[in-house]
Amino acid sequence: MAADILLTRIDNRLVHGQVGVTWTRALNANLILVANDLAAKDPLQQKLMSTTADSSGADIRFFTLEKTIDIIDRAADRQKIFIVVKTPADARTLVEGNVPIKAINVGNMHFAQGKTEITKKVYVDAKDKEDLLYLAGTGVKIYIQDYPGDKESEVNDQLLKNV
Template sequence: MAANILLTRIDNRLVHGQVGVTWTKSLGANLILVANDDAAGDELQQKLMSTTADSSGAGIRFFTLEKTIKIISRAADRQHIFIVVKTPADARTLVEGGVPIKEINVGNMHFAQGKTEVTKKVYADAKDKDDLLALANSGVKIYIQDYPGDKQYPITDDLLSKVE
């Protein structure tokens, strides 16, 4: 039985108000799984994210990417899982590691040196583009969407054409 993964979101802020409450409630998730190597070892970051998750009524777990790949298949049927990762590379690692992810929402990828604007909230560089297109080409439904109900922009070569 595959884990009941409702959605995976790429957001460099991980869990904050928008993810912890708006997305979690709209999905009907009862477990937020933060799959990120840094967050898995950062207690302060975990404390802040847990407070946000509490306000949505969902449980929250912090796993490294490797641990997520190893144990996701043991998730209980009653767990409606919302996975949050920091980067396209994290999402690609999970998919290539066998995590049964069918849908990825690209939420927030901040501007940084060397990154090109794709949308107002998503900036990407060549590595991000490579990872995003690899995910799209692996059969995962992947799109940029800020809030539930907003227009979805599917990840395509065209959408990422400005990124070098």
């Protein structure tokens, strides 16, 4: 039986109030899986994110991308999983590693040098564009949506044409 992955979200802040409470509750997730190599090795970051997850009632795990790929198929049936990654590249690594992701929500990707504004909260560069279009090309539903219930913007060539 495949892991029950409710949603994967790209958010450069990883788990914060919006993700740890609003999204987790809207999805009815009982496990937040942070798939990020740096967070998997950073106890302080884990402590801060765990506090946020606790307020939603969900468990939280911190795995490297490789560990996520290696063990996702061992998830228990009762686990309703919400995966959070930092970048489109992280999401692409999981999809290439055969993690059964059906939908990717692009949340926050902050402004940085060389990035182009797509929405008020999503800025991408050429590498992000390449990874996002790769993901869209695999048949994964990929869209930008800030909060549950907000309008969804499909990620496609048209949306990313100016990047």
